Amino acid sequence: MKPEIFNIMPQDYLRLEAPGLSLDQTLPSGHTFCWQSIDGGWKGYISGKPCRIYQSGNHLIVHGDLTPSEAAHYFALDVPWDKLLAALPDEPHLQQALQSLPGLRCVREPWFECTANFICSSLKQIPHIRQINLELRRRFGQSIGSDAFSFPEPEVIAALEEKDLRACRLGFRARHLLAASRQIADGRFNWAQAMSLSTDEAALYLQNLQGVGEKVAHCILLYAGGRYDAFPVDVWVFRLMRQFYFPKSRRPPKLKNINRKSRELFGPLRGIAQHYLFHWYRTTYVKD
DNA sequence: ACCCAGGACTGAT
DNA sequence: ATCAGTCATGGG
Numbered sequence A: 001m002k003p004e005i006f007n008i009m010p011q012d013y014l015r016l017e018a019p020g021l022s023l024d025q026t027l028p029s030g031h032t033f034c035w036q037s038i039d040g041g042w043k044g045y046i047s048g049k050p051c052r053i054y055q056s057g058n059h060l061i062v063h064g065d066l067t068p069s070e071a072a073h074y075f076a077l078d079v080p081w082d083k084l085l086a087a088l089p090d091e092p093h094l095q096q097a098l099q100s101l102p103g104l105r106c107v108r109e110p111w112f113e114c115t116a117n118f119i120c121s122s123l124k125q126i127p128h129i130r131q132i133n134l135e136l137r138r139r140f141g142q143s144i145g146s147d148a149f150s151f152p153e154p155e156v157i158a159a160l161e162e163k164d165l166r167a168c169r170l171g172f173r174a175r176h177l178l179a180a181s182r183q184i185a186d187g188r189f190n191w192a193q194a195m196s197l198s199t200d201e202a203a204l205y206l207q208n209l210q211g212v213g214e215k216v217a218h219c220i221l222l223y224a225g226g227r228y229d230a231f232p233v234d235v236w237v238f239r240l241m242r243q244f245y246f247p248k249s250r251r252p253p254k255l256k257n258i259n260r261k262s263r264e265l266f267g268p269l270r271g272i273a274q275h276y277l278f279h280w281y282r283t284t285y286v287k288d
Numbered sequence B: 001a002c003c004c005a006g007g008a009c010t011g012a013t
Numbered sequence C: 001a002t003c004a005g006t007c008a009t010g011g012g
Helices: A068-074 A081-086 A092-100 A111-119 A126-140 A154-158 A162-166 A173-185 A191-195 A199-206 A214-223 A235-245 A255-284
Strands: A013-017 A036-038 A041-046 A049-056 A059-063
Touching: A013 A068, A041 A068, A081 A255, A092 A255, A111 A126, A111 A173, A111 A214, A126 A154, A154 A173, A162 A173, A191 A199, A199 A214, A214 A255, A235 A255
Parallel strands: none
Antiparallel strands: A013 A059, A036 A041, A041 A049, A049 A059
């Protein structure tokens, strides 16, 4: 019998059809940060509930107090990924990325957790962001099972002091997360309002949050807002865009030109293109 | 010791 | 509007 890490009875499980999806590609791909690899599967959170997930071919075995629709929504199983990926342009680098990463998908992250994760992401590596996420849960979330904690609500973080967050090894990001949480908690920022705007306008609105710049705003829109036309440009995307699409320019291209090129090359699904290119470039052009 | 990490903010031009 | 300096922390 497998150890019941999250204290979940083994008979409580869902079996979901998820053709083409790979958990092992998707969950560590740098857009969700609440998942830990366990023996043969993953443990993490969906709809604020702890769960363990195992993959068996085209099926997901989900252990936890979840409804099928909650799990299906999280993994965006309603999105016709085959058609969507086939609709991406026939561009050599992108096609190579698509071919080398079968099963990579974008999940739907909770918006505040996603915002907090990416506020904490600046000058951090992916394992560190996950570590911060789990530490914020452990210290400030509610206990919701054995070794399982909810992600703290904005009101909870808003009531803390900077030193409390620095204890989670947030460093200079502590001030940003605290200020942003207070903007959210007292209504100066409203997620529903952001989602009522176009992607470009929503990105500007999101940047009213302290610690949220253009890159983080686009990450939030892509991974929590489902805006597949959002195009986050981090150091890796900047490098690959420069190397592949501005090979002759001696000086680094300007962000404005990167964004314009992404529209021309990848169209309204450029966020998905970015997701594949980022992960592919990072894992094939860097040996680790 | 040195360099980099899914950046954003600040102040000087 | 653009641009270098600065901001903590961990890992190679």
